[in-house]
Amino acid sequence: MIDEFQSRFPRVAVGSLLDAIPHAIAVVDRELRVVVINEFLEALTGLSLSDVRGVYIDFVLRSNIAQRGRTFREVLVGGEPLVIEGDIISRDRRKLPMQFTISPLRDGDDATMGLVIVLDDLSTVTTASGLGGDQDMSESIIGQSPKMREVFDLIPLMAHTEASVLITGETGTGKDKIAEAIHKRSSRASKPFIKINCGALPESLLESELFGYVKGAFTGAVKDKPGMFRLAQGGTLFLTEIGDMPLPLQVKLLSVLDDREFFPLGGEKKIKVDVRIIAATHRPLKERVAAGEFREDLYYRLNVLHLHLPPLRERETDTRFLLNHFLRLFAERTGTGAKSFSEEALQLLMDYRYPGNIRELRNIVEYCVNICQSQRIEVEHLPKYLFARKPEIEPRPRPLPQPELPPSAVSTAGKDWQAIEKDLIIETLTQTRGNRTKAAEILGWGRTTLWRKLKLHGLVNQAEEGRGKN
CATH class of the missing domain: 3.30.450.20 (PAS domain)
Known part of the structure; x- marks a missing residue:
């Protein structure tokens, strides 16, 4: 037939x-x-x-x-x-x-x-809360904080150019979602969006995946195979974890970006391609360049447009929004009765610093929804590791240029975390001469979080509490 x-x-x-x-x-x-x-x-x-x-x-x-x-x-x-x-x-x-x-x-x-x-x-829809829609809320990009609004403002600008884009940010911040959003809003939206993780494959396999090979190129190559560049023809190739790409492949990638053509493995005929490159990494590429682990010329070739995704701890106003968003998502998926967080559980989740960012927050909510069999998620439904938090698993942003605290300023001997935290707040306020904005920046908190901590540790007098945090 x-x-x-x-x-x-x-x-x-x-x-x-x-x-x-x-x-x-x-x-x-x-x-x-x-x-x-x-x-x-x-x-x-x-x-x-x-x-x-x-x-x-x-x-x-x-x-x-x-x-x-x-x-x-x-x-x-x-x-x-x-x-x-x-x-x-x-x-x-x-x-x-x-x-x-x-x-x-x-x-x-x-x-x-x-x-x-x-x-x-039908997967991409724009909503007022960010990027993404109800077709599949887990694929959404949502946020209302000023830093995420800046990201949303940049996406249309980057979509209307053919320049390479470098997206940086910690693991779990949603770099792949941003890359796809840029593609979907570009003139290449009707063409393929192909993603490949440069750190997940050994060098030889990554090369064949990117550039393809011809029949007989190596043992087992029984037929021609198109690589990701050919599959993405006319569209966008998203190279995630570009910082882990081996140096020999960096040379070949740079050549493709400059010449827009390449030889497949074992091939003798060059293949021309029209592909836009969006790259992403959680690694500090400038430091890798200085260490000789990443080519400087490739760095500047990729870093034509740069978009940095803030970690969740710098998006304080988004945390509660995201918690409620994923609660609704997983409650609908599982058909459970969990509809809200108790005040105590919500406070713990709001105070947690999420080193794994949105991916970790999402997993925590999914865990809670599956464990909780009632209407309200209580403290006992939260993952146990949240109660064993240590300062070292709560990374703080580097302090602004300020006089450093003496090494012995905050002693941890014989104290629990609450006492250590209280001493740290007092010493930081002393260092900033009572300036709470600077203190919050040094501690890696928003002003709202600092105010809440001051009240928790009894560092706010009644008159001041009556006036509010201002």
Whole structure:
């Protein structure tokens, strides 16, 4: 059946036509076996045409639409187009919401030759609280703090340029979400967004993943394989953990950025590419450059536009918003009755500094929702490690240039953490001559947190408490 289909619709003509359409598309025959897919579906699934030709479409598009009582065969038999929403599992194992448009494909005699399946990505929606939507709240980028508002303001500006972008920030701050948001708002939005972790693969495997290889390039290379650069053609390649890329590959990457062409492994013909690069790292690249672990020329080539994501401890006004956001998300997913945090549990969660940032906060809330069987999450439902906090697991930002405290200014001998914290606040206020704004900066807190700590330790007199924190 496939050979008959191909005789009427040559691969070259069909492939060229489908690659020009900015949607993921598959064409199947009457047996629902793949005849051709375009480059967008290759990028989405991570499968090439040679991998899937002749394979049943259900094995290529891992979707849930059949669970909703609608199938491809329904269109094949009935002859009427069908538009339905569902999910697919992408090449990086993410569940993406899609709109499926399934249409019969007929020949000149009006006989049904197969189906054309078009996928439209529904995953990105903009909301007033940030970036992302209710299609999948776990994929959202949300925040209301001034620092995140600055990030949101920069995203449209970076989206409307072709320059390389370097996103920095601690682990768990959402660098991948920001990168995808930039892509989705750019002129390349209809083209593929391909992500690869430069620190997760050994050098040889990373090179073949990035640049692909030709048949016979090495033992086991039984056919040509397109690399990530080719799969991202016309779109965006997101290189996460770029600081971990081996030096030899940094040289090749720099060459591709400059020349926009490369040799695949074992190949003798250069391949031209049109790909925008967005890179991200949690490592201090300038320090790695100074140590000879990262090429200085590549650093400046990537760092044309720079966006830094603040850690959660610097987004104090976002913490409660995020806690409530993930509480709602996981309560809906699990069908549990957890609807709110008790005052004591919320206070502990608000005071915690989240060294793992949003990823850690999300995991904590998910844990609580699964443990709690009542309407309100109490202290006993929180992860136990929150009660064994030590100063060393609560990293503080580097202090502003201020006179340092004498090494013996705050003694920890025989004191619990509450007493140590109180002494630290007193010494810091002494150092800043009572200036609470400077004290909060040195301690790595917001002014609201410092005020709360002052009240907790009885360092606010009644008259001042009556006037409030101002």
